[in-house]
Amino acid sequence: MKHICTVLFLVGTLSSFAQKKWSLLDCVNHALEHNISVKQSVLDIDLAKQDLISAKGNFMPTLNASASHNFNFGSFIGQDGSRIKSDSRGNNFGLNTGITIFNGFRNLNIYKQAKLGVESSQFQLTILQDNVSMTVVNAFLNILFNKENLKIAIEQVTISQNQLDQITSQVEAGIKPSSDLFDAEATLASNRSSVVNAENSLDLSLLSLSQSLQVSPLDFDIQEIQINLTSASLAYDSYDEILAYALDNRAEINNAELGIENTDFGLKLAQSAYAPSLSFGAGLGSSYQHRQGEPDTRIQFVEDPNNPNNTIEKIVPYGFGTQLDNNLGYNLGFNLSIPIFNGFKTKANVSKAKINREKSLLNLEQAKQNITTTITQAYADAKAALKQYEASRFSVISLEESFKNVQNKFNLGAATSFEVEQVRGRLVSAKSTLINSKYNFVFRSKVLDFFMGKPLIP
Numbered sequence: 539m540k541h542i543c544t545v546l547f548l549v550g551t552l553s554s555f556a557q558k559k560w561s562l563l564d565c566v567n568h569a570l571e572h573n574i575s576v577k578q579s580v581l582d583i584d585l586a587k588q589d590l591i592s593a594k595g596n597f598m599p600t601l602n603a604s605a606s607h608n609f610n611f612g613s614f615i616g617q618d619g620s621r622i623k624s625d626s627r628g629n630n631f632g633l634n635t636g637i638t639i640f641n642g643f644r645n646l647n648i649y650k651q652a653k654l655g656v657e658s659s660q661f662q663l664t665i666l667q668d669n670v671s672m673t674v675v676n677a678f679l680n681i682l683f684n685k686e687n688l689k690i691a692i693e694q695v696t697i698s699q700n701q702l703d704q705i706t707s708q709v710e711a712g713i714k715p716s717s718d719l720f721d722a723e724a725t726l727a728s729n730r731s732s733v734v735n736a737e738n739s740l741d742l743s744l745l746s747l748s749q750s751l752q753v754s755p756l757d758f759d760i761q762e763i764q765i766n767l768t769s770a771s772l773a774y775d776s777y778d779e780i781l782a783y784a785l786d787n788r789a790e791i792n793n794a795e796l797g798i799e800n801t802d803f804g805l806k807l808a809q810s811a812y813a814p815s816l817s818f819g820a821g822l823g824s825s826y827q828h829r830q831g832e833p834d835t836r837i838q839f840v841e842d843p844n845n846p847n848n849t850i851e852k853i854v855p856y857g858f859g860t861q862l863d864n865n866l867g868y869n870l871g872f873n874l875s876i877p878i879f880n881g882f883k884t885k886a887n888v889s890k891a892k893i894n895r896e897k898s899l900l901n902l903e904q905a906k907q908n909i910t911t912t913i914t915q916a917y918a919d920a921k922a923a924l925k926q927y928e929a930s931r932f933s934v935i936s937l938e939e940s941f942k943n944v945q946n947k948f949n950l951g952a953a954t955s956f957e958v959e960q961v962r963g964r965l966v967s968a969k970s971t972l973i974n975s976k977y978n979f980v981f982r983s984k985v986l987d988f989f990m991g992k993p994l995i996p
Contacts, residue, residue, distance in 0.1 A: 560751075561761045562678050563995050568751050569674045570667055579663040586655040593652035596645040599637035606630045625830035631862070634821035639872075642813030643806065651803040654796050661793035668789070668988070675994050676981055677747040681760055683977040684740040690969050691729065691736040697962070698726040705955065718955045725959050732966075765980055772924060774986060777917035784909050784989045791909065794902040801895040808891040811877060811884040820870035824862045834858070913989055920982035927979045930972035937965040 560568075570576055609627045638645065702722040708714040748755040774780060785791055828834055836856040842848040877884065944961045947953035984994055 559759050559761045562675065562763065565674050565678055565747065565751060565760070566671050566995060568753070569670050572752050573666075573670050576663070576666055576670060579659070579666050583656065583659040583663060586652070586659040589655055590649075590652040593645070593649040596638070596648060599635050601635045602633075604630075604632040604634070623831075626828060627830065628825060628827040630823065630825045632821060632823035634819065636817055636819035639816040639818055640813075641815040641817075642810030644810040647803045647806045647810065651800060651807070654800045654803070658793055658796045658800070661789040661796065664789040665793070671994050672985070672988065674747070674750060675984060677743065677750060678760060679977045679981050681740065681743045681747060682763060682765070683973055684736065684743045685762060686973045687970055688733070688736040688740055690966065690973070691733040694729045694962075694966055695726065695733055698722070698729045701955075701958075702726050713951070721955045721959065725955075765976065772920060772986075773983065774917070774990075777913050780917065780986055780989050781910060781913050783991060784913060785906060787991055788909060788989070790905050791902070794898070794905040797898040797901055798895065801891065801898045805888065805891040805895060808884070808887040811880075811887065814874060814876040816875075817873045818871070819873065820868075822866065822868045824866040826858050826861045826865070834861075909989075913986075916982065916985045916989065920979065920986055923975060923979035923982045927972070927975040930968060930975045933968045934965070934972050937961065937968050941965050 607627070607629050609625075611625050702719075705714055705718050705722045709716055709719045744758050745755045747760070748758040834855065834857045835853050838852045838854045839849040840852045842850045941961045944953050944958050948955065948958045988994060
């Protein structure tokens with residue numbers, strides 16, 4: 539019964555996903571929440587925070603306790619020549635503390651470097667989230683494009699079917715030759731094939747998005763968005779404004795700038811090995827010793843009760859607690875270490891740190907070049923997409939009028955079915971191009987908004 543309930547729960551969960559129509563916001567949020575790379579990036583931030591905690595701990599004193607228990611076995615030759623057994627056991631206890639007073643500001647630079655590590659990890663997460671969001675938006679728009687393409691293909695089947703019915707009646711009435719009927723049937727078959735192709739494209743785009751979201755593709759669907767571009771235009775006169783904003787605010791640039799700061803601290807860390815280090819330490823310890831087979835006693839000299847001027851030996855107990863108290867000792871001191879020569883290791887580390895700084899400067903320059911190239915290309919793509927959309931829109935308007943005219947001529951017997959299908963084929967191709975250019979322009983515009991720091995989802 540338990541297994542049956544589990545199966546029903548899983549089926550119900552899958553059904554709830556299957557019946558849901560995903561909005562663009564749902565898709566983006568789900569992708570950001572479940573994407574494995576995003577999860578790993580979040581864990582990288584947690585690791586960086588632990589490094590920061592460890593760096594803070596370098597400023598605190600250390601405290602360590604120790605305890606040992608040992609056995610000694612053996613014997614020795616006494617003064618009378620006899621062998622004396624001397625098996626024993628003992629304990630040692632200690633408590634030590636220490637703190638670094640100065641080490642060339644090494645601990646301070648490690649702390650600052652750890653703080654940069656947290657910031658860098660957060661920038662990396664932002665970059666990854668942006669990339670995932672853009673991928674989802676593109677996949678979502680691709681589904682919308684395929685849905686509209688499918689609608690056009692279905693409309694063409696309806697038109698072809700009506701055309702076939704009309705021609706069939708005209709052929710039966712002797713108005714049209716039977717060859718027109720064959721052409722109409724071929725056109726209908728071709729349009730039905732186009733519907734199948736459009737359905738396949740839609741299914742593949744839905745599968746692609748569902749896989750990106752890591753959900754079951756079974757009955758997966760999205761909420762349709764009506765995108766009407768009656769007066770399409772670019773929101774930016776040039777890419778200068780976008781580029782200026784991106785160079786100041788994009789996470790890729792900020793992260794590269796942090797890389798320079800990080801190498802600066804790395805250089806200071808390497809140079810700190812030239813400086814002397816000073817530390818302070820303190821501790822206390824005690825011990826206990828016991829000779830096997832003998833009681834814990836010791837000889838104590840006390841005043842002779844019969845003669846106050848003399849002392850006599852007295853055997854007194856000398857147990858565990860008494861020994862620890864009597865053997866308790868303290869120590870404290872400073873330790874100064876001055877580096878003199880270590881086989882050029884410090885010199886090599888400083889040189890490597892300087893090289894890493896030069897690399898970080900180049901990384902920043904490369905990041906700026908990448909942003910500049912990407913934005914200029916995105917702006918050019920958006921302008922081209924707008925021109926393509928405007929051209930496609932006028933082409934559709936013109937071909938719709940042309941198709942009406944040729945249909946009227948066909949109905950009057952002044953045009954052949956071949957001429958009708960030629961015009962209609964161009965109209966269908968123009969509509970498909972218009973849809974493609976519309977969604978291409980929308981996506982390109984979103985890319986520009988993305989670099990301007992605007993949300994992908996209004």
